[in-house]
Amino acid sequence: MGAVPERRISEPGSARGFDHPDMKMGTSETPEISLVSTARKAPGWQRSIFNLDNGFRAVMLLAALSVLAIVALIVIELLQRSALAWHAFGLRFFVSSAWDPVSGEYGAVPFIYGTLVSSLIALIMAVPLAIAVAVFVTEMCPQPLRKPIGYATELLAAIPSVIYGLWAMFILVPLFRVYIQPWCMKYLGWSGLFDGPPYGVGMFTAGTVLAIMIIPIISSITREVLSVVPQHQREAALALGATRWEMIRVAVLRNARAGIVGAIILGLGRALGETIAVTMVIGNNPQIARSLLAPGYTMASVIANEFAEAPDDLYRSALMQVGLALFIVTIVVNILAGLMVWTVTRGSPTRSHA
């Protein structure tokens, strides 16, 4: 398609220019014949307008369609490459907890468990912090501080995953091993969630790092959602004599509820797919332990650790299937979140990338 406009330019006088469907009108017989002949005498670029426009449009369309093609390719490749594992294990893959490359037994349960638990820990820690930052920045904080604080939380989003991992490995893990985990064992040990030796690495540490990583996402989308709550709602609440917090609770948070939930789910989507930082601190042990201090493994980290070295096709296919499951889960979560944010921000100009 891209070659079409060039041909039109290089051969301005050629009759071929009129083969184009859009020019059919002019090529029909008798009365219009005079029109065609005047068109023939017009300067070349004028006649090629239609064709260049069509060519340009086609190239842009091609770029747009390639976005569709890429997602289709992702789905096709994942399905194809995971077919072997699907035929070998079927649905058993998602209920079995055996992960034994030596005997060729694969089950994804420990990874699904690890992904879910680490993401949930992250959400529990990140949600109050993120919403607090968003509310503070949009509603409470003195004007000159708003931009710097907003900018600082966005900076957190710009830091690459591997840097979080590095920081967590050398700063957070020792801190957790020596102070935080023993403290949890002493005071929260009764719950059974904080048993076992304090390795430092494990679900709890991974969840903490994930929490820091998803705070900027949740808080920036929450800020966006809060900022589209109509100003007169706030004024109405204040006019009724509400204190600032009452105004925020009644007029702002209640109006933005669906959007905030959407922001949280979007954060969850990010946490589920996060790879490198988690891989560095979760301990990489495919077990299902009740204790949050125990090392675990996530879907993304098992791919990161084992895929490049997987020696046989079944092993690789099993990892592909883990990838496929991860893909489907994150897509569903993201679409859900997008819809919820959209119900609040629709009608107002939105930013697509947070």
Next chain:
Amino acid sequence: MPSRYLQLRRQLTDKFFTGLAAGLSVIVISALIAIFAYLVLKGAGSVNWDFFTQIQKPVGEAGGGMANGIVGSIMILVIASCMGVPVGIGAGVYLAEFGRGRLRHLVRFTADVLNGVPSIVIGMVAWSLVVVQQRHFSAFAGGVALAIMMIPTVCRATEEMLLLVPQAVREAAFGLGIPQWRTTLSIILPTARAGIVTGVMLAFARVAGETAPLLFTAFGNQFWNLRPTEPIAAMPLQIYTYALSPYDEWHRQAWAGALVLVALIVGTTTLVRFVFLRRMVGGAR
């Protein structure tokens, strides 16, 4: 009396929640400060001339640097930009200038879906598309993976910026008899240029630090490589392997690499935010 009590309670609740929000914000900010402080503290000592000019020394020898990783990262990013930026801008132009109806919604939706795909999954797909065909890891495969990640960001940024250009500008151009392709290329795109550059640079900064999609595409390399068809070193990959290694010397290098990488990315983001974004908003409205 009860009303005064109620009044007091409401006031205190208000104070309490204001304090809570401020306190939690301080925690978040202090996490950010802690990360940057440790990066500078641990990394600054190892960032020296050797870091930028040497490659990895054998274990046990002091010194060495990440020169090959820096060059490798640049190569991968150039490959990725060459593929990702034109496609992203093209798709954005389509959405803003031509797209209507169902296809427009579909493309926009798909771009958002692609934006949410975990980077490790994109790495697997790039492996399956490029590495399997080539039969070995390569810089090109890493470029493909990062290009896929750049496209949705660039596309949506371009669309948004083009939609900011007033409709009257287009009408004026059409009124002068300028064809649509010419209007878009010579009038609309230059008007939105600053915004599009911003989007591209943000996408660039985002993928520059990505490790997961490079694990089994670019793969990493201890030595110099300038051929795009061979496995190549990249800074994020080197930071990752160095951090997981048991050697103190390599840990030092990892911190230095992290500091340089973050400085690069944060520098780009900040530059974009304060220089381009301001100009764009001023220019488009």
